[in-house]
Amino acid sequence: MAIAKAERLMNLALCLLGTRRPLSKRELRASIEAYVEGAGGGTPANDESFNRMFERDKDDLRELGLVIETVDNLDGETGYLARRDSNRLPPVSLDAEEAAALGLAAKVWQQARLAGAANGALQKLRAAGMPVAEDAYEGQSALEPRIPAREAAFEPLMLACRDRRPVVFDYRKANAAHPESRHVEPWTLECWRGHWYLAGWDRERRAERVFRLSRITGRVRSRSAAFTAEIPDHVTVRETVESWAGENATSRARIRIRAGAGYPLRARACSTRAAGEGWDELEVPYGHGLGAWLAEFGPDVVVLAPAELRADVLERLRAVAKG
Known part of the structure; x- marks a missing residue:
């Protein structure tokens, strides 16, 4: 997300959360600098461009989880506000077993961005007074959970799956001497028997495919185009890999x-x-x-x-x- 848009959304959210009465579009437009200047800054936004921008921003905030109420007949105008009680999460309450499970789960991710996110989540829970103990199971087992993510392709593919962005990468099959370029709409990543696999839609072959990350060579390049194939409700990554490896053999x-x-x-x-x-x-x-x-x-x-x-x-x- 561009910094300018993120700042505009933040300002709109603060206005809607900070008001005690519904604010009309006119009042919000006058209160937020980006609406006065327009999306690019420097040029005042006309009514049509402002309305489009405001509706997009409102939808984006709702998609992010902000509960925005609409009030009709406010001096002939529609008003908007985000009540704090409707946008406040309930207090987090964990018993000892739940806290221990979270601490153990946070130790699973040791590479890529997920390690930082897991540690950050634990710090926030501790700051809120939750008894999250990372060593809850220390001494009970010599085993410690780990999900390796050493392949360079893991992080860009994880982000592409999250953001629903097509990718391009070079892929070498087990029986191929040279890699081939693949244009893929990534759906999900799954770890099986210590290896990461990507499931997605291969645009050139017009079919669902599963790719082993260790066979991806070079850099994963993302594209801004939208997906062309429908994402299935359930992607059978493990089942597909099992069939390749002869797991269902007779x-x-x-x-x-x-x-x-x-x-x-x-x-x-x-x-x-x-x-x-x-x-x-x-x-x-x-x-x-x-x-x-x-x-x-x-x-x-x-x-x-x-x-x-x-x-x-x-x-x-x-x-x-x-x-």
Whole structure:
């Protein structure tokens, strides 16, 4: 939001909150400098431009949560005010368990802007006298919650999802030697098995797509255009990724994996046995997308069966090697 508009909205909110009686458009126009000068400043706003500006500002304040009342027949004019009792939040009251849960949740975010927001929220609760204890569960468990957000693409995509702004980025698929440009309307971000994924509408492919953030190369560029596709009520990010990784598989694949490597694969293995010479043999669920996942482990994984999976992984590795 431009500084000039933010200042104008703040002044309008203060006028509406500070008055004891409804104020007409005429009175608000005379009280707020930006309405006198116009949106750009320096040029007085005519009646038409003022009315458009005022209606937009009023709608924006209501969208931000300000309760603005409209009073008719005020000397023939419509009046506006924002009563303080209608715009005051109830006192925050937390019991010990709720306060401890908030303290624990605030420790989850350690990267990006969310870490600052979480810490700021705790400070405000403490200032209000809430017993928020970050160490409420200290000593009870050796585990501490963390959601990593190390990818450079995370923050710009998080903001683009929030602001509903299309983005452009270069994306390299697992079996591709070079990245391709993607034009996406971002819907939501979700973390699954330690990796972040973006779900959105791919404009060029005219279909819903899911992108793994670690495969985004270069800078994420945002665009000011509006979304062209409707955002679904429920975006199945996790279900889509699970199907790629073979989570819903009904058959099994046999792979050989280097000792000390591939812990995510070992965690999903149906059976494991030592194969000798520094290798182990695993049986893992086999479904769509398993080949792309296995290719990411490079020389640490060798597919034994089935033959079509082995061919798929070899094709992907050759494509990367050619690049």
